[in-house]
Each structure stands twice: as C-alpha cells, then as structure tokens.
Amino acid sequence: MTPYIDKITISGNNIDLIKEFLAEIVIMPKDLLRKWALITKQTPAIKLGYIGQHLASLITGVPGTGTGARGDDLADGSEVKSCNKIDQADKCKDCGTRVMRIEDICSSCGSTNIERKDDSKWLFTIREEHELNQYLNMDRVVLILMDYPGFNENNFKDIRISCFEIYPKENRMSVFCDLIRNHYYNIYLPKAQAGQKTNPMNLHPFGFQFYKCNPVKIFSCIIKNIDTEPEIIIDEDGYVSPESPRSSSIPSLMMPSRLLKKNEWEILLATADYDSEISPLMTESIDISQFKKLSNTEKSRILPELDENLRSYIPLREIISIRQQSHYQRH
Secondary structure (H helix, E strand, C coil): CCCCHCCCCCCCCCCCCCHHHHHHHHHHHHHHHHHHHHHCCCCCCCHCCCCCHHHHHHHHCCCCCCHHHCCCCCCCCCEEEEEEEECCEECCCCCEEEEECCCCCCCCCCCCCCCCCCCCCCCCCCCCCHHHHHHHCCCCCCEEECCCCCCHHCCCCCCEEEEEEHHHHHHCHCCCHHHHHHHHHHHHHHHHHHHCCCCCEEECCCCCCHHHHEEEEEEEEEECCCCCCCEEEEEEEEEECCCCCCCCCCCCCCCCCHHHHHHHHHHHHHHHHHHHHHHHHHHCCHHHHHHHHCHHHHHHHHHCECCCCHHCCCCCCCCCCCHHHCCCCCC
C-alpha cells in the first residue's frame, strides 16, 4: 500500500492548490449555476466526473494521462470514481414532480412535502472478462465523494468533499475483488445472456459493502456556507500527503455498528473474543450475557463502531439482482 513515489509530480503545496481548485472549479461555478437555475428551472448540479479526476491528481500528487475516459485516470494506473450527492433532483411526495434542491416548495402543487434524495453512488462497469481482470489487478482505486454532512438535518449550506483509497491487491481490501467478481459472474453475465438490461456495480458511500472493503480516507474538507460566504476548512487529520505509506498506521474507516442486522450481531458475538476484541471499543462496561439481551439500537449505543478486525467476522451479504419494474417517464 505504498504509492509509486516516482509518479508523484504534484507535491509541496498540495493543500494550497486544492483550496484554489475548489474555489475556482467548485464554488464559483456552483454559485453561477444556482443563479441560472432559478431562471431556467434546470438542475444546478455539477457533473463531478472529470472534476473528480483533477481533484484526485491534486490530492494524490499523481497527474493524469490526458486520455479522458479511454486511458488510465492517473499516471500510476489508478482508477478514479466520483460520486456527487450535491444538488440531486428531489421529488414531491404529493404529486411526484421533480423538485430542485434549492426549492422549498413544489413548483407544481405548492406542497412542502419534499423527499430529499441521497442515493448517488460510485458506479463500476464490468462488461467483459478483461475489464474484470483490470479491476482485480489494479493497484489503487481512488474514490471522490461530495455530500452534505448535515443531510439528515436538512442542512444544505455546508458540503463535504472526501477522498478514499482502496487497494484491490491488498489482502485487507480483497472484499472489493469479491464484490467485482460477484457482480460480473452472478449478476451481469446471467442478465446479459438472458438479453435483459444490465447495470454497473453500485458501491454506496457509507454503506455496508463500502466499509467491508476497508477503505482508507486520505482527504476530507468542509466548504461552509457554500451559497453565501464560502469557507474551505480542511480537517487537521483529514489529509494524508502523497508520499505517505498507506500502511496499517493509517487505519481504515470505522464502520457504524447500526448497519448490522440481527443475525450479523449474533455472528459477531459468537466469533469475536468479547473481552479482548469487543470490550475495548465499548463506551461502557457490560458483560456479554447482558449485552446479548439488548436491542440492536442499545447494542449500537454501547458499541458504536466496528474496527477492521471486528467487521472481518461479518460475512458479505448476498447480493440479489432485482429486475427493474418501472422506467423513468417524462412528465
């Protein structure tokens, strides 16, 4: 998990460059798009694809290859995937009309009963065996995410930009390869051979599968008050320099235990050593017999997060391919 030092050519003032880039390429265009969206009633969402590649280069210090979608995203062979949850198109729960994130009421029926969307994800397209092998033999996958840290509180004033890394060939991150294989052999191929519609593999930010891949976070920042008085705040511990080894000294993200299902709690308690592996992560002391009797909610309160070791006891969930029942229609 050590970056190719000879490929790092953007270094020394990366933080300054990142701030300048965000100000010019994210904040300023978003401000202009918001202005025009009020007139045109079109979405002000920023397409993050190529912007994400620029940002990945500044964060990792590795330049691109200038080939767009046809070659390596970074010069060291890394794949960059971007997910933008900012300014997603929302939906009126009363009449079904699409509502822009900047709107407080439905323009069609006047309802304030709005469903705010937060379902964007990273997409991995695998349509041939050689594409599967490319992912399995890839040194690094770089994941860029733009989201709202206060989404659950309907706070759309502050946005967060994060960058994560997954190293598919590393044993601790081999679940990523399991997911890719499963999608290709058990979902994509059966559908393709049956002449059905196929879709890319979805990896949802902060979902169960994402945490099982043991991603490491190498960058995080908050842009506060992005639509009024933007201020870029980079977490003090939220940036790993390009040259730093991605060893066990950089732990993978902690998984929220609230993601566990009832049977997964049972598996964890039956396989992990309670005293040496579980208890050190608990917020209060309680013996195993008492802990087992608690509801899942109470368990999550006392053991809020699972480290890489604990979640290794939890098997991957079966991924079921669901045939699409409805199709998008214009209104």
